[in-house]
Amino acid sequence: MFSYILYIALALLPILLYYWKNPYFLDDLSYTISAIKVGIRLSKNRKNFQGILGRFFDDVKKHPHKKFIVFEDASYTYIQADKESNKVARALSAHVQLKPGDTAALFLGNEPHFVWMWLGLAKLGCTAALLNNNIRSKSLLHCFSCCDAKVLIVGADLRGAVEEVLPALKQQGIQVFILSEHCDVEGIQSFSDKIQQASDEPVSPQLANLNLKSPALYIYTSGTTGLPKAAVVNQERVLMASCLQSMAGVRSDDVVYIYLPLYHSAGFLMGLCGAIDQGLTVILRRKFSASNFWNDCRKHNVTVIQYIGEIMRYLCNTPKKDNDRDHKVRLAVGNGIRADTWADFLDRFGNIRICECYGATEGNVGFVNYVGKIGAIGREHFLHKKANPYALIRYDTEKEEPVRDSRGFCIEVPVGETGLFVGKISKRAPFSGYAKNKQQTEKKKLKDVFEKGDLYFNSGDLLRIDDEGFVYFQDRIGDTFRWKGENVATTEVADHLLTVDFVEEANVYGVKVPGHEGRIGMAALKLKENMDFDGKAAYQHVKNYLPSYARPRFLRIQDDMAVTGTFKQMKVTLAEEGFNPAVIKDPLYFLEDNKGYVPMTQETFNSISEGTLRL
Numbered sequence: 001m002f003s004y005i006l007y008i009a010l011a012l013l014p015i016l017l018y019y020w021k022n023p024y025f026l027d028d029l030s031y032t033i034s035a036i037k038v039g040i041r042l043s044k045n046r047k048n049f050q051g052i053l054g055r056f057f058d059d060v061k062k063h064p065h066k067k068f069i070v071f072e073d074a075s076y077t078y079i080q081a082d083k084e085s086n087k088v089a090r091a092l093s094a095h096v097q098l099k100p101g102d103t104a105a106l107f108l109g110n111e112p113h114f115v116w117m118w119l120g121l122a123k124l125g126c127t128a129a130l131l132n133n134n135i136r137s138k139s140l141l142h143c144f145s146c147c148d149a150k151v152l153i154v155g156a157d158l159r160g161a162v163e164e165v166l167p168a169l170k171q172q173g174i175q176v177f178i179l180s181e182h183c184d185v186e187g188i189q190s191f192s193d194k195i196q197q198a199s200d201e202p203v204s205p206q207l208a209n210l211n212l213k214s215p216a217l218y219i220y221t222s223g224t225t226g227l228p229k230a231a232v233v234n235q236e237r238v239l240m241a242s243c244l245q246s247m248a249g250v251r252s253d254d255v256v257y258i259y260l261p262l263y264h265s266a267g268f269l270m271g272l273c274g275a276i277d278q279g280l281t282v283i284l285r286r287k288f289s290a291s292n293f294w295n296d297c298r299k300h301n302v303t304v305i306q307y308i309g310e311i312m313r314y315l316c317n318t319p320k321k322d323n324d325r326d327h328k329v330r331l332a333v334g335n336g337i338r339a340d341t342w343a344d345f346l347d348r349f350g351n352i353r354i355c356e357c358y359g360a361t362e363g364n365v366g367f368v369n370y371v372g373k374i375g376a377i378g379r380e381h382f383l384h385k386k387a388n389p390y391a392l393i394r395y396d397t398e399k400e401e402p403v404r405d406s407r408g409f410c411i412e413v414p415v416g417e418t419g420l421f422v423g424k425i426s427k428r429a430p431f432s433g434y435a436k437n438k439q440q441t442e443k444k445k446l447k448d449v450f451e452k453g454d455l456y457f458n459s460g461d462l463l464r465i466d467d468e469g470f471v472y473f474q475d476r477i478g479d480t481f482r483w484k485g486e487n488v489a490t491t492e493v494a495d496h497l498l499t500v501d502f503v504e505e506a507n508v509y510g511v512k513v514p515g516h517e518g519r520i521g522m523a524a525l526k527l528k529e530n531m532d533f534d535g536k537a538a539y540q541h542v543k544n545y546l547p548s549y550a551r552p553r554f555l556r557i558q559d560d561m562a563v564t565g566t567f568k569q570m571k572v573t574l575a576e577e578g579f580n581p582a583v584i585k586d587p588l589y590f591l592e593d594n595k596g597y598v599p600m601t602q603e604t605f606n607s608i609s610e611g612t613l614r615l
């Protein structure tokens, strides 16, 4: 213990000197202390691995009867969650040969069973693959098979989606369990009855062969190209991410509202694991509802909310009410709120501290805006930078690669300029890569950045850091764009468009829409010779194969597709040209809700620009 105290004192001394005249001194100091606590926790786990499950057991011991999950009309205490997950672990052991280290895939919406299943698997020492419950057919099969899972556990409401791919699963000898009491489909076994029959007696957790580097989860990201990729999230990362809430100022008496999908890292790692880290009560919701949001917060005395930028804007766009400030929410933790929405939100809903966090699921360096500076996604902190070196480097958006100097090294941008954010890959800041996808893993690594042989994680994000050390998000590069909080891989969308019978070539990109975060999908299409565009058929196709956020909202028909010197499709110019029919002479189509692709008119364009038509 003495060595820790000495370490803290030594660490604090230079900060005291460094930040003496800094208006954010106290914030910086308290962030430093939290960061040191995280370091201590990790080093304890290095000696005697307990992981996030250890945190959960601590909660159960400390306050067994405290509410853990509140969902719809039911609530579950920590001890109940412990027992439920014991039953899951026992039911799984009885029907599947799962060894510690094996993987099971969860294909579930937000519901308490998601949590019991994961805890049950964690007790068996198994890895959980968290499948996005919006994906279907080819993508679903791909996601399932790239994590080598032996078992698929499916929510009762997703039976149809699994029946579609059942023949392929059967061929691979996969056991499929559904959370219902009966199931008469051959090849799908009911699981709820098996859980009910199992004993809730404690199972001894299988942690003996695990350590901080063992995979804990697979979380799927729509990275730069092609189908979703399974980011390997190891135990260390889970522990680090679960500490983010406390670094953002969440306390153990808080009540946190989780409506973001549990299959993403925001909902699962920051939300759920963060709650376990501090032993909080979680109000879990199936999905976001703007009209119920504040009523839920009032009903359950919610004090902490999570967000993505879009959600904050939806909340600001709801009709004003007299009781807008009648709630106990004191802190909002999330990512992607725009500066104007931020100001509107505070103005409308009262004094809520907003804490922006930045980091990719598979990324190795992130930021926390612990000061609450409007518009910033984080703050530089010299200890953080020393421990996890990173840089903003000059980037050529047309060539889609970093600019290199005469010696072949990258160039750091001066303070205040926008650059590509890269994080040095090291033992302390590892990049675990993607399961069974060496090519994509390699693609995210940038070599020889500042010296021969060094290695950096390429975030794909353009950031800016001002002279006070605040970090701002500028844009995303390359083959993905973000819409409604989801990353959309342009090549995946293009692959689907290419299977439409009249499409010869497809180039997918994201375009900015006034008053919206991120970019909405647009595609330039080249039609096959002597074939006509069919708006209904195109709509049926994207509707069947793509989740709503990934469907191109605008189509542009081109006779010839522009390509770069290296035959890469030109996206930047097309994205800049946007979707204004007054400017673009090519035929333009607009995806009208529930109708299909209809010719884009100036009226539609004006309504979108003025914000009367919301996308």
Ligand SMILES: *[C@@H]1O[C@H](CO)[C@@H](O)[C@H](O)[C@H]1NC(C)=O
Binding pocket: 299, 300, 301
């Ligand atoms: C919320 O807080 C109020 C007053 O502090 C209390 O009366 C009420 O029981 C609380 N509700 C819940 C669901 O905890």
